[in-house]
Amino acid sequence: MVIQVVTLFPEMFSGVFDMSMVKRARLTGRLDLRVIPLRAFGVGIHRQTDDYPFGGAVGMLLRCDVVVPAVEWCMMHEKTPARVILTSPQGRSFTQRLALHLSRQDHLIIVAGHYEGIDERVRLLLQADEVSIGDYVLTGGELPAMVMVDAVSRLLPGVLGSDDSAKDDSFSRADGWLEGPQYTRPVQYRNLSVPDVLRQGNHRAIAEFREEMARQRTRARRPDLVSD
Numbered sequence: 001m002v003i004q005v006v007t008l009f010p011e012m013f014s015g016v017f018d019m020s021m022v023k024r025a026r027l028t029g030r031l032d033l034r035v036i037p038l039r040a041f042g043v044g045i046h047r048q049t050d051d052y053p054f055g056g057a058v059g060m061l062l063r064c065d066v067v068v069p070a071v072e073w074c075m076m077h078e079k080t081p082a083r084v085i086l087t088s089p090q091g092r093s094f095t096q097r098l099a100l101h102l103s104r105q106d107h108l109i110i111v112a113g114h115y116e117g118i119d120e121r122v123r124l125l126l127q128a129d130e131v132s133i134g135d136y137v138l139t140g141g142e143l144p145a146m147v148m149v150d151a152v153s154r155l156l157p158g159v160l161g162s163d164d165s166a167k168d169d170s171f172s173r174a175d176g177w178l179e180g181p182q183y184t185r186p187v188q189y190r191n192l193s194v195p196d197v198l199r200q201g202n203h204r205a206i207a208e209f210r211e212e213m214a215r216q217r218t219r220a221r222r223p224d225l226v227s228d
Helices: 020-027 064-076 096-103 120-126 142-153 203-221
Strands: 002-007 032-037 083-093 107-111 129-132
Touching: 002 064, 002 142, 020 032, 020 142, 032 064, 064 107, 064 120, 083 096, 083 120, 083 142, 096 142, 107 142, 129 142
Parallel strands: 002 032, 002 107, 083 107, 083 129
Antiparallel strands: none
């Protein structure tokens, strides 16, 4: 899979993309990840990337004659068609289901928005999807881009220790429940003990316990996910 991230601040990605599962995905060849500096496509001698919005609104917008050529450059340097994503608080919510869908694509281009947003013609010309990681506003789209890359890369085949590892994650379970509580050593810590059922070796009882704990946790923390 190829992911190209177009951003005004490429230096923000160096540490994040060189650690954990993203690093593993890159080292194993499952992920070809590239950060494209938007400033290189800026206009004029000052490489301008933004300008004032028409109509007198406050703030600055990324210019369409900068973003579109940058994305088209990304497309030209890859053989497979690209799915273009614009980070935006106005976009549809980034969910585990969407992450799984994106992990099955061959080529993603993520444009990290900045300032007050991106000229609307970018979305129209590139037929791009707008995606939001939550109902709040950040300084720029770099952090959402990092979140998306992390969530997608761990779902690529062979990146996790087992391809079944992600199936019981919260929001990935077939039943829709959150994942229940987990325990490791020591058995007892500050008057709190690991539940006996997890230490008795009865696999059926353990499965039933985990199922019930998942149901209880979902009802308590995310009742909006409960249908019954």
